[in-house]
Amino acid sequence: MTRILISALLLMYVGCATAGPQQVPPEYAHIQDFVAKASAAYGMDIPRIVATDWEDRAAIRYQDRQLYVSRKTLSYSDAILEPLLAHELGHHILGHRGSVSPQDEAAANAEAVRILAKL
Numbered sequence: 001m002t003r004i005l006i007s008a009l010l011l012m013y014v015g016c017a018t019a020g021p022q023q024v025p026p027e028y029a030h031i032q033d034f035v036a037k038a039s040a041a042y043g044m045d046i047p048r049i050v051a052t053d054w055e056d057r058a059a060i061r062y063q064d065r066q067l068y069v070s071r072k073t074l075s076y077s078d079a080i081l082e083p084l085l086a087h088e089l090g091h092h093i094l095g096h097r098g099s100v101s102p103q104d105e106a107a108a109n110a111e112a113v114r115i116l117a118k119l
């Protein structure tokens with residue numbers, strides 16, 4: 001009985017830990033804030049932010065409900081960073097999955113403008 005109770009409490013703790021807000025590196029707080037505000041403006045779930053050390057790839061990339069954000073963006077000003085984030089959030093909002101077409105890119109750009117206008 002005690003073992004079952006301990007297991008139940010452990011599962012509750014693990015469940016709470018994974019259901020809470022995502023923990024991102026502290027230096028990503030401004031990125032998480034922007035993503036959370038944009039997602040809230042659309043009533044959408046927040047894509048998971050994944051910190052990367054990519055130097056040779058796109059600084060920010062959206063794929064499969066995850067927003068990959070290179071540490072090199074930490075030196076970007078908001079004027080550069082927010083449009084890039086908004087474009088990738090556009091893919092999220094529009095439900096783009098897998099490889100995207102030039103039309104998808106154009107739609108993500110248009111959605112980025114709407115996101116930036118809402119915030």
Ligand SMILES: [Zn+2]
Nearest residue numbers: 087091105108
């Ligand atoms: Zn894109």
